[in-house]
Amino acid sequence: MAIAIVRIRNLFAVTMLTGIYSLLAASLFVLxxxxxxxxxxxxxxxxxxxxxxxxxxxxxxSEEKVHKKPQNLLALVVVFITGAGLIYGTLDMPHFGDPEAPAHQHVSPRYTQESVDEIGIPNMVTSVLASYRALDTLGEAVVIFVAMVGVIMVIGGGVKRRWRDRGRVLPDGKRDKP
Amino acid sequence: MDWLGLYNYWVVVILMMAGFYIVIAQGNLVKKIVGLNIFQTSVFIFFISLAKLDGGSAPVYVEGITEYSNPLPHVLILTAIVVGVALTAMGLALVVRVHELYGSIEEDEIHEQDGSD
Structure with missing residues (x-):
């Protein structure tokens, strides 16, 4: 799927494939x-x-232009070297589903065993999100706010500028700029 | 067969490298953002697969079950997904603005126009 996204030039198809990819990722998360x-x-x-x-x-x-670029090979080499380095790094990682992994040692038992008594919500993800790590959630809200402000500044400003470029309407009904 | 338990990391690495390749090798700005999304999703899969526990169930309390997957990575990834979409929105807004100014979303055409000014 990801490789198809690399190859396909029609951006509409790329967008649709991205949607399918997200859905596949979601079903993987259920599993x-x-x-x-x-x-x-x-x-x-x-x-x-x-x-x-x-x-x-x-x-x-919605169409990407096709052109041969000389740096494609270089990019491929960089990607392969990085990938090989990352795979080498995984050789020391704990195995999939291993109960002895460090991720399951520190705060995880507290969350899974005591959060129901401490917070009173059966869904542990909710208790961690809203109570133990509420500050993260506040930060997330701030990020969304900043992104929203940024989008408004980038695009909304453009709309206003287009209006200005079109010029003011003069008393005789004409505009002062073409 | 000891190394077979690491396959989840390899899937993540392959996806991550596909996204990375799109970001550095493709000239189209929308496609670069799609690549960034693929990269992000691979990180999500990495975290969620770290949270998985053999014999554990989903982290919702049920009478009689004591083994649950680790809820902390789930929370972090929930946050990361939403932040990622905010980032996508921001990037796409910039693409729209670039298209307004240059009439193109291809990186090399934009560089050409900059050079001729």
Whole structure:
């Protein structure tokens, strides 16, 4: 799937494939015992992100131009070297589902065994999100706010500028700029 | 067969490198953002697969079950997904703005126009 996205030139098809890819990732999260994450990925990754991309394509263009570029080979080499380094790094990692892994040692038992008594919510993801790590969630809200302000500044300013370039309407009904 | 338990990391690495290749080798700005998304999703899969526990169930309390997957990575990834979409929105807004100014979303055409000014 990802490789098809690399190859395909039509950006509309790329967008659709990205949506399918997000949905596949969401079903993978269900298999990995993360239903909350899967819901979010399906709604946000496969829904909102695709709508945003389609909006962008509507405002710009949906065909990518084809050209041969000399740096493609260099890029491929860089990618392979990085990938090999990362795979070498995984050789020391704990195995998939290993209960002795460090990720399952420190705060995880507290969350899974005591959060129901401490917070009173059966869904542990919710208790961690809203109580133990509420500060992270506040930070997330701040990031979304900043992104929203940024988008408004980047695009909304453009709309205003187009109005200004078109010129003011003069008393005789004509505009002062062509 | 000891190394077979590491396959989840390899899937992540392959996806990550596909995204990385798109970002550095493709000239189209929308496609670069798609590549960034693939890269992000690979990191999500990495975290969620770290949280998985053999014999554990989804982290929702049920009477009689004591083994659950680790909820902390799930929370972090929930946050990361939403932040990622905010980032995508921001990037796409910049693409729209670039298209307004240059009439193109191809990197080399934009560089050409900059050079001729």
């Amino acid at each position: 990995l015992d993360a239903p909350d994450v899967a819901l979010t990925e399906a709604a946000v990754g496969a829904g909102i992100a695709i709508i945003l991309m389609l909006g962008t394509l509507a405002l710009t263009t």
